[in-house]
Amino acid sequence: MNLNSVRAIYLFEMHRTRRTLLQSIFAPVITTSLYFVVFGAAIGARIPEIEGVSYGAFIVPGLVMLTLLTQSVSNASFGIFFPKFSRTIYEVLSAPISHFEIVVSYVGAAATKSVIVGLIILATAGLFVPLHVEHPLWMLLFLLLTSITFSLFGFVLGIWADNFEKLQLVPLLVITPLTFLGGSFYSISMLPPFWQTVTLFNPVVYLVSGFRWSFYGIADVHIGVSIAMTFFFLAVFAAIAAWMFKTGYRLKP
Amino acid sequence: MHPIIEISRLSKTYASGFKALEAVDLDIRRGEIFALLGPNGAGKTTLISIVCGLVTPTSGQVTVGGHDIIRGYRAARSLIGLVPQELTTDAFETVLATVSFSRGLFGKSPDPTYIEKVLRDLSLWDKRHNKLLMLSGGMKRRVLIAKALSHEPRILFLDEPTAGVDVELRRDMWNLVRKLRDNGVTIILTTHYIEEAEEMADRIGVISQGRLILVEDKQTLMHKLGRKQLTLQLEAPLDRIPDGLAAHKLELAGDGHELVFTYETQGERTGILPLLQDLREAGIGFRDLQTTQSSLEDIFVSLVRNGR
Numbered sequence: 185m186n187l188n189s190v191r192a193i194y195l196f197e198m199h200r201t202r203r204t205l206l207q208s209i210f211a212p213v214i215t216t217s218l219y220f221v222v223f224g225a226a227i228g229a230r231i232p233e234i235e236g237v238s239y240g241a242f243i244v245p246g247l248v249m250l251t252l253l254t255q256s257v258s259n260a261s262f263g264i265f266f267p268k269f270s271r272t273i274y275e276v277l278s279a280p281i282s283h284f285e286i287v288v289s290y291v292g293a294a295a296t297k298s299v300i301v302g303l304i305i306l307a308t309a310g311l312f313v314p315l316h317v318e319h320p321l322w323m324l325l326f327l328l329l330t331s332i333t334f335s336l337f338g339f340v341l342g343i344w345a346d347n348f349e350k351l352q353l354v355p356l357l358v359i360t361p362l363t364f365l366g367g368s369f370y371s372i373s374m375l376p377p378f379w380q381t382v383t384l385f386n387p388v389v390y391l392v393s394g395f396r397w398s399f400y401g402i403a404d405v406h407i408g409v410s411i412a413m414t415f416f417f418l419a420v421f422a423a424i425a426a427w428m429f430k431t432g433y434r435l436k437p
Numbered sequence: 438m439h440p441i442i443e444i445s446r447l448s449k450t451y452a453s454g455f456k457a458l459e460a461v462d463l464d465i466r467r468g469e470i471f472a473l474l475g476p477n478g479a480g481k482t483t484l485i486s487i488v489c490g491l492v493t494p495t496s497g498q499v500t501v502g503g504h505d506i507i508r509g510y511r512a513a514r515s516l517i518g519l520v521p522q523e524l525t526t527d528a529f530e531t532v533l534a535t536v537s538f539s540r541g542l543f544g545k546s547p548d549p550t551y552i553e554k555v556l557r558d559l560s561l562w563d564k565r566h567n568k569l570l571m572l573s574g575g576m577k578r579r580v581l582i583a584k585a586l587s588h589e590p591r592i593l594f595l596d597e598p599t600a601g602v603d604v605e606l607r608r609d610m611w612n613l614v615r616k617l618r619d620n621g622v623t624i625i626l627t628t629h630y631i632e633e634a635e636e637m638a639d640r641i642g643v644i645s646q647g648r649l650i651l652v653e654d655k656q657t658l659m660h661k662l663g664r665k666q667l668t669l670q671l672e673a674p675l676d677r678i679p680d681g682l683a684a685h686k687l688e689l690a691g692d693g694h695e696l697v698f699t700y701e702t703q704g705e706r707t708g709i710l711p712l713l714q715d716l717r718e719a720g721i722g723f724r725d726l727q728t729t730q731s732s733l734e735d736i737f738v739s740l741v742r743n744g745r
Contacts, residue, residue: 186511186544188541188544188545188546189541189542189543189544191541192538192540192541192542193542195541196538199534200529203529267527270525270526270527270528271523271525272525272526272527274491274519274521274525275519275539275542275584276542277490277491278489278490278491278514278517278519279514279542279543279544280510280511280512280513280514280515280543280544281511281542281544282511432493436491436492436493437451437452437492437493
């Protein structure tokens with residue numbers, strides 16, 4: 185492992201985050217706080233408890249997950265898309281660094297940022313609703329695993345995208361709808377039976393369900409399934425990234 | 438000594454079907470300054486990009502310092518510094534940050550003293566805290582060179598280093614390149630300015646339509662360059678060169694209407710005076726005379742035009 189190279193890219197990316205602190209940290213925190221005010225406090229007070237959890241508290245894991253997914257994807261995709269767009273990527277590609285190390289540095293930085301944002305949001309949520317974490321270690325594991333998995337997805341997306349439009353389109357048209365329909369704001373059991381089955385094809389269901397289980401011990405699907413699916417997504421995105429580097433897809437002619 | 442870069446049968450065909458390189462063989466000697474000359478689109482940048490790992494070769498082999506560029510990419514690439522043709526920089530970074538980043542990226546541990554020296558050598562030290570987007574084109578070029586030198590490479594590629602660069606920077610760059618060479622760095626530069634190759638290079642390669650059509654010591658080329666021809670328009674045509682003039686290097690041309698005399702300008706005596714005396718004695722008169730000199734540019738143009 186070429187640690188100096190990995191550290192250089194990682195720190196470069198983290199520095200970019202510090203430079204854009206307002207949009208990369210504060211913006212998602214403010215957005216999520218608005219969700220708490222509207223759904224948690226205003227509307228949530230009129231919604232009955234779900235499996236013994238108040239609605240305001242019920243949506244916390246889903247909201248954190250929503251932020252983790254969008255932040256991981258947008259941050260990691262931009263991190264690799266921009267050097268490709270400005271052509272400064274030549275330097276990384278000509279450096280004595282392996283493909284694996286490139287992925288570790290970029291995805292590691294993006295995931296770090298997502299975890300930080302996720303923890304800040306969790307702390308913010310504590311201001312609005314009483315927080316209760318039944319399995320803290322599982323909670324951290326899910327936080328970490330989701331950040332890494334979807335930063336890797338963002339990385340793949342950033343290599344695939346050849347213009348800014350595509351870069352924006354996937355988070356907007358794929359990630360956000362999947363998260364909203366993935367049980368962030370409701371329990372799957374509230375849906376009619378047909379839609380309950382359809383929902384199982386939405387990958388986000390497994391993430392939200394597992395994450396919520398680590399908080400309140402309630403889940404739509406078994407925790408084991410959630411973990412297995414998360415690792416499955418990680419493996420799929422890793423395989424795509426490996427294929428991209430192997431073939432030089434949109435990186436090396 | 439073993440060449441520092443060995444390129445054999447290197448070919449590249451892009452996905453579009455465009456053949457950028459065709460079976461190029463080239464050895465770069467340790468410590469030399471090699472100039473790769475060629476018109477736009479000849480394959481200069483493709484050649485460099487393959488050696489640096491930016492483009493995947495279709496076939497052929499390249500070793501750098503004895504390391505295969507694919508199997509031994511780590512060892513090969515850590516020897517190389519690349520200054521690309523385009524001014525590609527991270528707009529929002531500072532000069533110092535981007536140059537330090539390059540050093541780390543190439544696997545070297547931080548060395549602020551060395552970075553300071555590089556920046557001072559390139560007159561960038563005063564601007565080290567400036568953001569790159571505030572810099573002029575010439576300054577950005579200096580930054581790219583500083584980035585390439587940040588990890589103490591043994592081989593430096595300069596892709597069109599003086600395209601669109603003012604006279605002062607060009608002179609600075611030439612001095613820097615000479616200094617690097619004195620420190621044992623091998624330098625490969627591409628250019629389409631012939632004066633640049635003449636001024637800088639130890640050897641010159643000419644590439645055209647993906648083929649390397651000439652590789653020669655600059656001295657040898659300059660020797661050709663140093664030759665002049667004197668053409669005499671004769672009053673009466675000759676069938677053959679008279680015996681009395683056999684001692685001179687003469688050729689008949691223009692159906693016997695012209696006598697062509699080739700001579701060295703660098704020699705102490707050009708031999709023109711004795712020739713003219715001998716001509717008078719032989720009773721050969723001429724109406725007019727002219728001299729021509731073949732420049733590197735002529736050689737280059739004719740090579741490129743004729744292909745191989």
